[in-house]
Amino acid sequence: MLLAMTFIHFVNCVALTFGPLFVFYRSHKLREPQSLLYSGLFYLISQFAKLFLLATFVPSLTEDGSFHLVQELMIAYITVADLVCLYIFLNNRHIRGNVRSQLLYVALGWTAAESLLERLGPLWIGARNIEFQWTYLLLAVGGTISVFYFYAIASFMWLWTRKDLPPTLSFIVMGSTTVYCLLPVLFKYSDMVLNIGALEVVLFRAAVVFPLFFASKMLVRAYEKTKKRQ
Amino acid sequence: GVLSDSVCGSVVLYALVLLALFSYECLGSESLQAFPLLKFDRVGQTPTIRKSSFNLAAASYHSAYDESLSRSKAILLPHQEFLRRTELFKNGTYPNLSSTIIGNYQSTIAGGSSALVIVVPDQLDQETIPQWREAEQYLHTNELLIPVYFVYENDQLHEVLSTIETSSGYEAVSLPEKIFNTLLGDNYQLTVSTKEQSALKQVTGTNIQGWLGGNGDVSSPTIAIVASYDSLAASPDLAKSTTSSTSSTAILLELVRVFNKLYSQPRTQSNYNLLFLLTTGGHFNFYGSKQWLSEADDRLVKSLEAVICLDSLGEASDSLYLHTSRPAKDPIANRLYENFKSAAKSLDLNVEVKQKKVNVSNTEEPWEHEHFSKRRILASTLSAHSEPSPNFARSHIFDNSDDNTLNVIQRNTKLVAEAISRHIFGSTNDMLVFQQSLEIGGELQENWLNTLSDTPRVFPYIPESIIEGLEKMIRDYTSDIVKQTFTLNKNSEYTFYTANAPTELTISVAKPFVFDVVLAIMIGGYLAGLYFLAKVRSSV
Numbered sequence: 001m002l003l004a005m006t007f008i009h010f011v012n013c014v015a016l017t018f019g020p021l022f023v024f025y026r027s028h029k030l031r032e033p034q035s036l037l038y039s040g041l042f043y044l045i046s047q048f049a050k051l052f053l054l055a056t057f058v059p060s061l062t063e064d065g066s067f068h069l070v071q072e073l074m075i076a077y078i079t080v081a082d083l084v085c086l087y088i089f090l091n092n093r094h095i096r097g098n099v100r101s102q103l104l105y106v107a108l109g110w111t112a113a114e115s116l117l118e119r120l121g122p123l124w125i126g127a128r129n130i131e132f133q134w135t136y137l138l139l140a141v142g143g144t145i146s147v148f149y150f151y152a153i154a155s156f157m158w159l160w161t162r163k164d165l166p167p168t169l170s171f172i173v174m175g176s177t178t179v180y181c182l183l184p185v186l187f188k189y190s191d192m193v194l195n196i197g198a199l200e201v202v203l204f205r206a207a208v209v210f211p212l213f214f215a216s217k218m219l220v221r222a223y224e225k226t227k228k229r230q
Numbered sequence: 231g232v233l234s235d236s237v238c239g240s241v242v243l244y245a246l247v248l249l250a251l252f253s254y255e256c257l258g259s260e261s262l263q264a265f266p267l268l269k270f271d272r273v274g275q276t277p278t279i280r281k282s283s284f285n286l287a288a289a290s291y292h293s294a295y296d297e298s299l300s301r302s303k304a305i306l307l308p309h310q311e312f313l314r315r316t317e318l319f320k321n322g323t324y325p326n327l328s329s330t331i332i333g334n335y336q337s338t339i340a341g342g343s344s345a346l347v348i349v350v351p352d353q354l355d356q357e358t359i360p361q362w363r364e365a366e367q368y369l370h371t372n373e374l375l376i377p378v379y380f381v382y383e384n385d386q387l388h389e390v391l392s393t394i395e396t397s398s399g400y401e402a403v404s405l406p407e408k409i410f411n412t413l414l415g416d417n418y419q420l421t422v423s424t425k426e427q428s429a430l431k432q433v434t435g436t437n438i439q440g441w442l443g444g445n446g447d448v449s450s451p452t453i454a455i456v457a458s459y460d461s462l463a464a465s466p467d468l469a470k471s472t473t474s475s476t477s478s479t480a481i482l483l484e485l486v487r488v489f490n491k492l493y494s495q496p497r498t499q500s501n502y503n504l505l506f507l508l509t510t511g512g513h514f515n516f517y518g519s520k521q522w523l524s525e526a527d528d529r530l531v532k533s534l535e536a537v538i539c540l541d542s543l544g545e546a547s548d549s550l551y552l553h554t555s556r557p558a559k560d561p562i563a564n565r566l567y568e569n570f571k572s573a574a575k576s577l578d579l580n581v582e583v584k585q586k587k588v589n590v591s592n593t594e595e596p597w598e599h600e601h602f603s604k605r606r607i608l609a610s611t612l613s614a615h616s617e618p619s620p621n622f623a624r625s626h627i628f629d630n631s632d633d634n635t636l637n638v639i640q641r642n643t644k645l646v647a648e649a650i651s652r653h654i655f656g657s658t659n660d661m662l663v664f665q666q667s668l669e670i671g672g673e674l675q676e677n678w679l680n681t682l683s684d685t686p687r688v689f690p691y692i693p694e695s696i697i698e699g700l701e702k703m704i705r706d707y708t709s710d711i712v713k714q715t716f717t718l719n720k721n722s723e724y725t726f727y728t729a730n731a732p733t734e735l736t737i738s739v740a741k742p743f744v745f746d747v748v749l750a751i752m753i754g755g756y757l758a759g760l761y762f763l764a765k766v767r768s769s770v
Contacts, residue, residue, distance in 0.1 A: 008746040012753055019757040027764035131259055131419060131738035137749075 009136070010127040016140035017115050017123070021108050024147065028104055039089065039109025046085035047117070053078045079181045086157040099220065103158060107151035114150075115143045135198045145206050148213040153180050155216035159223055166226055172219060176212070183208065259738035260386055264347065264422055265465035266733070267369060267378035268688060271725040275373070282426050282730055284345040284377050287740070288390075288418040290398035294341025295325045304345035304420040306391055312348050313358070315339045316365040319372075335372035346378045347420065347735065349387060354628045366464045367623035379422065380465050380627070381735060390418060390737055421736040427727040433690045433718040435510040436697050437518045440486060440708030442493050444654075446501030451535035453650060454505040456519060456598065457482040458512020459687065459700060463627040466688040467732050471625040472635060473614075475512055476682045477544025481643045482506055483703055484675040488647055488668055490707040502654035503533070506708065508700055511689045514724060515621050516598045521716045523605055536566050536653070537609035539598040542624070543642040544635050547614035549580040550645065554610035555588045555603040563608050566653055570612075573648035576660045579641065584616070594621050612646065631683055639679065640671030678703075690718075691729045 025036075054075065090102065119139055127136040159173045190204050271277050289303035291311055307315075318324075319338040327337045340346045354362055369378075381387065393416055396407075438459075444450050457478035461471035470476060486506050493499045509518025519539075523531070543550075552570050556563040567583045574581040588603045595601055596618030602609035644662075647670055651663045664670045685696055705711045718724065 008743075008750065009741075012746060012749050015750070015753050015757070019753065020760055023757050023761045024764055027761050132416075132741040132745075133739075 006128045009132070010123060013123045013127045013136045013140045014120070016137060017119050017143040018112070020144045020147065021112055021115070024104065025108055028101070030101060030104060030108075032105070035105040036109040036112065039106045040113035042085050042089045043110040043113040044117075046082050049081040049085065050078050053081060076181050076185050079184055083153070083157060083177065083180070086154060087160060090154070090158050090161050099158065099224070103151055103154045103220075106154040107147050110150040110154075111143065111146045114146055119143055138198045138202045142202055142205065145202070145209050149205075149209045152209065152212045152216040153177075155220050156180065159219060162223065166223075169219060169223055169226070176215060176219070179212070259736055260390070262381045262384075262387065262735045262737070263732050264379040264381050264735035265468055266424075266730045267374070267380070267464055268462075268466050269427060269727045269730070270370075273721075273723050273725075277429070277725065280375055280427075281377055282733075283423050285419070285421045285423070286345050288394055288420050288737075289343065290394050291341075292395070293398060294343050295327070295337075297327055297329065297342035300341050300343040302344050304347060305340060305343045306347045306349055306387075306394065306420075307340070308391065309348060309350045309354075309362075312339065313361050313365055316368055317361075319368065320364075332375070333373045335368065336374050336376065340374070340376060343376065345376050345420065345422075346374070348378070348380050349383055349391070350380055350627065351383050353630075359626075359628060362628060363619070363623050363626050366626045367620060369464050370622040377422065379735060380468065387737075394418060417740045417742055419736075419738045419740045421738065422733055424730065424733040425728075427730055430690065430726045430728060433722075433724075433726050435518055435521070435689060435716055435718070437510060437522050437714040437716075438508040438697070438700055438704050439522070439712040439714065440506040440704035441710035441712070442486075442489055442504040442506070442708050443710070444493070444501045444503045445496065445499045446503070450501045450503055450533070452503040452505050452530070452533045453654060454507055454534055454537040455482055455485055455540065455646070455650075456507045456509060456537060456602075457540040458509045458516065458518060458598070459682075459696070460510050460512050460518075460689040460692055461682075461687040462513035462622070462625040463629065463686075463688070465627060465732075466691055466729065467686050468627040469625065469686045469688045470631075470683045471513075471629050471687075472631040472679075472683045473544030473629055474542050474625045476679065477542070477635070477639050477642075478540035479508065479682055479700075480639055480675055480679040481540055481543055481646065482508065483678050483700075484643045484670060485647055485650075486704065486707045487674060488664055488670055489650075491668055492651070492663075500654040502535075504650075504654075505530075505534075506704065508704070510692065512598070513622065513624060514689060515594050516601055517689070519598055519601045522714060523601055525714060525716070531605060531607065534602075534607050535562060537599060537602045537607055538646065538650070539602075539609065539611040540646070541598065541611050541613040542615050542619075543612065544631070544639055545614040546634050546638050549582050549616075550574070550612060550614055550642065551616050552581055552583045552610050552612050553597050553599065553618070554583060554585050554608075555600060556608050557585055558583070560608070566608070566610070566649075569652040570645075570649040572660065573645055573652055576648065576662055577641070577645055579645055581612075581645070582616075596620075612642075614642075631679070636671075636676055636679060640675065643675070644670045690726050 030036075057074075057078075086106070089106065119142075122139060123136055126133070156173055156176050159169070160177070186208065187205065190201060266282065269280060284304060286302060286304040289300050289305055291305045291307050293299040294305050315338050319335055324334045324338050325341065327342055329337075329342060332342065397417070458475050459479045461469040461475055463469035463471070489504055493504075507519075507522060509516065509522060511517030511521075512519070552567065554563070554567070558564040558567055570581050571583070588600050590604065592600070597611040597613075599609035599611045644664060647664050648662060651657070655663075657663075681699070682696070685693060687693070687696055701711065701713060718726075
């Protein structure tokens with residue numbers, strides 16, 4: 001009985017993690033699972049590239065749990081690898097469909113891959129404990145926030161691939177991209193230094209990601225408007 | 231447009247806020263230090279199969295008597311309730327449990343539960359001490375088949391206790407709160423994981439005897455002073471026994487020191503020999519004394535003119551009592567009693583002599599001196615108590631020192647010293663001998679009191695370092711030391727178990743089954759909501 005109980009909690013958390021992805025996929029009438037696979041694959045590639053770069057270029061990380069700004073900024077540079085991968089992926093038109101669909105495929109695929117790598121493990125190990133902790137539910141919710149996060153950055157990268165980008169927009173896009181690079185630093189800072197609870201971390205992430213998401217949507221819309229005018 | 235965007239975003243945020251509402255009390259797991267109940271068996275008793283580890287859900291102590299609610303559950307019992315239930319047991323009011331395995335004591339204290347955790351305060355007020363003393367005695371002498379631990383109160387534990395009470399419906403709360411608690415409230419899981427105890431095959435005890443010879447000859451009489459140096463409490467690591475055996479030991483050691491000083495000068499040496507005896511197993515019916523007597527040299531025993539046993543001399547009391555078995559008709563006994571009374575008067579104290587004949591058929595001696603009296607030795611016990619305490623009630627976990635303890639000990643040391651000196655010198659004046667350079671009570675006694683109080687010394691888990699320290703002290707201040715080590719054989723009265731150190735009690739939060747179901751429904755609704763909203767957006 002006890003085991004069934006905790007397994008249901010695990011199932012709940014998994015549903016909360018992957019459910020929204022599935023919902024978004026179906027509700028936007030996306031029909032090409034292979035695009036998802038491709039994008040997921042690219043996520044994996046970008047992660048490996050980052051690891052490789054980290055190991056090669058960043059000097060030994062201090063394990064004392066303190067926050068070194070310089071070191072974190074160097075790690076932030078490596079986030080650029082993410083962006084490069086995205087750029088390549090979007091540029092080569094591996095996926096078909098209109099803008100929105102492309103971006104959705106990327107966002108969903110990346111989030112799915114991220115959730116599989118970063119969330120499924122902890123959930124399997126931890127959510128089945130008899131002891132109840134809110135952190136697993138919050139972890140799952142973080143997965144949903146990632147969708148918007150990756151959608152935003154995919155939008156920025158997509159705009160980068162556009163050769164006919166007006167200069168004002170391109171400036172804003174560059175700014176937003178720089179912000180994106182600094183986000184991991186910011187998140188790590190909030191996790192380690194501010195020492196706030198799991199819930200606050202999730203809310204903070206949401207508070208940062210959603211404006212970014214809306215900004216990206218507005219930028220894409222602005223770009224499309226300028227294209228229509230032409 | 232922007233509106234539908236914000237609606238979409240707000241759905242997600244709404245869901246987050248809802249989750250936030252339920253996480254307002256993010257209690258993780260809590261760890262407390264848990265002290266196990268001392269475990270030993272007596273001959274004729276079925277060996278206790280008490281396990282040490284458990285992993286059980288917590289139930290309210292109110293539902294302990296309902297077997298269906300308390301079976302396979304652990305209960306946290308506040309100390310007031312523990313005392314109350316002990317009273318019930320004493321009066322013979324046993325609950326009616328269907329189980330035939332659980333004895334009356336266990337069913338009265340713990341009902342049908344499978345683990346007991348008694349919550350004790352840091353200090354207990356004086357009026358409750360006698361009741362607590364008795365409660366501990368029952369713990370030692372009655373059978374408990376379930377793991378029993380002591381934990382100290384703190385704020386978080388208080389919270390846990392009140393949550394258990396409200397969620398089990400024993401505290402009046404409003405209906406919506408009640409529903410909330412039943413469906414979504416916290417359940418607690420209590421876990422203790424430690425080594426299981428096994429019976430000790432060989433148990434040894436050590437008596438330490440120091441001899442200060444007088445300037446007489448082989449026929450000179452001997453006065454013996456006896457104190458037991460082991461301690462006792464319901465949990466071995468909480469056994470300070472400060473006002474009982476720890477005080478007796480501290481007094482004896484100071485007496486050794488001053489009489490050594492007295493005897494070091496030939497003109498202040500008496501013909502009386504002095505024997506200082508530190509016995510072990512005192513709390514187990516004065517086991518060490520019994521052993522010493524059984525192995526003592528006949529000539530030595532014959533030369534014993536008087537034996538003074540020290541008991542509970544750290545307790546502040548208006549009068550002291552010299553419990554004895556030989557009536558004052560006997561001239562030597564009379565002289566001894568008068569010396570005590572006069573010494574007391576000189577020190578502004580009151581000593582009352584209480585004579586009671588030894589009941590030879592007693593299996594448990596109320597006072598230590600009765601062991602010696604049975605061998606026809608003039609023996610008395612000096613105590614702050616007017617009545618004897620039964621075995622296992624002489625000390626408890628709240629037997630700690632206060633500001634006054636050292637003073638009381640020093641005062642009582644002076645009394646014994648003066649009384650003995652009057653007896654061995656036959657002095658009839660009221661002069662106090664132990665003054666100035668022979669002043670009683672100093673750093674050494676204080677250090678010993680502190681060291682002993684800080685070291686739990688429950689038999690048979692007495693640390694080697696204490697025995698060695700005591701041995702060294704006796705060796706330094708007496709002319710002849712004898713260490714008597716005895717082994718409890720298989721047929722001895724007690725079976726002891728391997729020591730169980732204080733361990734960790736983990737209280738973790740678990741949610742009821744319904745909670746997961748509710749959560750599943752909520753997540754389903756959330757996903758459905760997302761789907762429809764996304765569909766609406768995408769078709770716009």
